[in-house]
Amino acid sequence: MKVWKTLEQKHPESEILKGVLDEADAVVVGIGAGMSAADGFTYIGERFNSNFPDFIEKYKWLDMLQASLYKFSTWEEYWAFQSRFIKLNYLDQPAGEAYIALKEMIEKKPYYVITTNADNAFYAAGYNMDKVLYYQGEYVRLQCSDFCHDKTYRDDDLILEMVEKQVDMKIPSELVPHCPECGAPMEKNKRTAEKGMVEDDAFNAQRDDYNAFLKAHDSDKVIYLEIGVGHTTPQFIKHPFWRQTRQNENALFVTMNQKSYRIPEAIKPQTVFLTDDIKETILNAHNN
């Protein structure tokens, strides 16, 4: 591609990443679970086993994703699990090195981030949250389980109290939060395939802002940089990035993933595959 000088020669992946970011007029970054995993926030192994040994013994779960989607038969047990999950993956989540390095690279340009993650990685790493669209909700927020109204809530002290006071994988019944409008139990604000999620005013305003950013840069020399995005919900990041790339000959689609996913023929000439370790590539690009 003539537009991108970096791509005229062979370089290590970190130099390609740095080169195209330097050249771009604007950057749109899509972040999936693979980015958090690369920074150590994995849903499998020690981090999972040491925080949920009792639940794992009872349900034989293989990883935290499967666990987080489990349909518990009581709200007391649901919240016993979820409160620990939220503490681990949100309230106590430390800043990740790759997240910080990425932020320092992209913030030199007009940029926007969209993520299907619901963890605290962006806050912890000091991102400008006006520029991060959480498309699938945030673990720390609560919504009415009956979706009776479009508002979400946050009560960190309650979550911590649930962690503290649970016994035998159940929280005391009086700690189960209830909807202030209809009285139904509250659940965490996370999009699911069958129910979707409650989308409040702040979410809708941010989605509009994100779409306006895409539109403002839709013929610029722009990078759609996808990091650790799998194929479970391609409709939120992957497919829109392909569409944006296809309709703009100056655009470049950069996908960082150790697994390779099939790319439509039409955008292959505008695609760069980076398959090395995500964290190392970002840190090396940052330090170059």
Ligand SMILES: [Zn+2]
């Ligand atoms: Zn309600």
